[in-house]
Amino acid sequence: MNDKIFDYCLRIGDSSLILSHRIGEYCSKAPILEEDLAITNVGLDLLGQAESFLNYAAELKGNTTADELTFKRKEKDFRCLHLVQTPNIDFAFILTRQFLIDCYHQTLFNQLINSQDERISGISKKAIKEINYHLKRSTEWILRLGLGTDHSNQRLQNAVNELWMYTDELFIDNETDIKMDKLNIGPLSSSLKNPWEQLVTSTLRSASIEVPEANLYSLQYGKNGFHTEYLGYILAEMQHLPLLYPDASW
Amino acid sequence: MSDEDQGILWEVFIQVKAGRPFKHVGSLHAYDKEMAMKAARDLYTRRNEGNGIWIVKAENIISSDINDGESFFDPSNDKIYRHPTFYKIPDGVKHI
Numbered sequence: 218m219n220d221k222i223f224d225y226c227l228r229i230g231d232s233s234l235i236l237s238h239r240i241g242e243y244c245s246k247a248p249i250l251e252e253d254l255a256i257t258n259v260g261l262d263l264l265g266q267a268e269s270f271l272n273y274a275a276e277l278k279g280n281t282t283a284d285e286l287t288f289k290r291k292e293k294d295f296r297c298l299h300l301v302q303t304p305n306i307d308f309a310f311i312l313t314r315q316f317l318i319d320c321y322h323q324t325l326f327n328q329l330i331n332s333q334d335e336r337i338s339g340i341s342k343k344a345i346k347e348i349n350y351h352l353k354r355s356t357e358w359i360l361r362l363g364l365g366t367d368h369s370n371q372r373l374q375n376a377v378n379e380l381w382m383y384t385d386e387l388f389i390d391n392e393t394d395i396k397m398d399k400l401n402i403g404p405l406s407s408s409l410k411n412p413w414e415q416l417v418t419s420t421l422r423s424a425s426i427e428v429p430e431a432n433l434y435s436l437q438y439g440k441n442g443f444h445t446e447y448l449g450y451i452l453a454e455m456q457h458l459p460l461l462y463p464d465a466s467w
Numbered sequence: 468m469s470d471e472d473q474g475i476l477w478e479v480f481i482q483v484k485a486g487r488p489f490k491h492v493g494s495l496h497a498y499d500k501e502m503a504m505k506a507a508r509d510l511y512t513r514r515n516e517g518n519g520i521w522i523v524k525a526e527n528i529i530s531s532d533i534n535d536g537e538s539f540f541d542p543s544n545d546k547i548y549r550h551p552t553f554y555k556i557p558d559g560v561k562h563i
Contacts, residue, residue, distance in 0.1 A: 250496075251473075251502075251509070255509040258509045258513065357501050357502065361498065
């Protein structure tokens with residue numbers, strides 16, 4: 218049983234970790250200073266959430282730490298979703314990715330706050346406050362870009378079209394989902410699909426963005442340890458220093 | 468919109484806790500009210516600085532002219548009778 222909770226914590230923790238790393242890559246590159254601070258603040262929140270889940274994962278596994286899990290794990294042992302691995306193509310991509318994940322996080326964490334696992338419900342009660350803010354922020358930007366100029370609408374539509382293929386993974390159940398559901402620790406991923414779709418489509422429609430058709434695109438998923446070509450590069454950069462100087466400290 | 472366009476300039480005021488005055492803490496750029504409020508929260512209240520925010524468009528603030536200082540403020544300096552320093556304040560009175 219602990220194996221599956223471990224796997225579940227990795228999925229949530231790794232997804233927040235990798236997304237926060239992607240946001241970190243963007244630091245100092247946002248179009249305006251205020252946005253730069255705002256988005257890196259979101260990244261910091263996500264890093265905090267990742268740390269909480271990875272700390273718990275490390276305790277469940279025993280003999281390891283969150284740092285070790287982060288910096289010494291191999292790519293195939295990561296459980297992050299494909300969506301968070303996608304590159305920072307432009308501001309519209311970064312925002313769309315954030316919006317899709319914020320909607321997912323809100324639907325997921327609204328369930329996790331009632332988890333039978335006290336540790337997970339505790340972390341989630343703290344995280345949901347941050348997540349509600351993240352979603353408000355990204356929703357406003359979707360409306361601002363969608364209803365802005367023809368050009369901003371087009372760039373946003375393009376990002377939505379390109380990123381949509383990564384959203385089917387969010388709602389695929391694997392063995393871990395089934396076990397978590399059985400133990401009332403977490404919801405079936407498939408049960409999050411309807412509330413997520415309602416949340417996403419109502420905002421996109423208000424922003425004059427066409428919602429792409431839902432399709433099954435991928436046969437391999439990050440939550441099962443099969444990743445996009447991007448993750449290897451992310452880890453190479455993220456793990457470079459601790460691998461080169463294993464005992465380095467400051 | 469040019470690359471240099473960072474939006475409207477806004478002035479931000481923070482209230483430390485309910486009942487206390489809002490104090491000016493700085494300014495920011497944003498394109499609309501909602502964005503200004505979020506930016507103010509992210510820039511100025513992330514370390515428990517307060518739990519109330521006021522935001523005003525900088526252009527809506529009427530300010531005194533710095534060059535008028537002499538005629539505006541100096542005349543009060545030598546009129547000590549305008550400062551109520553001659554009164555004895557009862558012990559029970561606070562916040563003066």
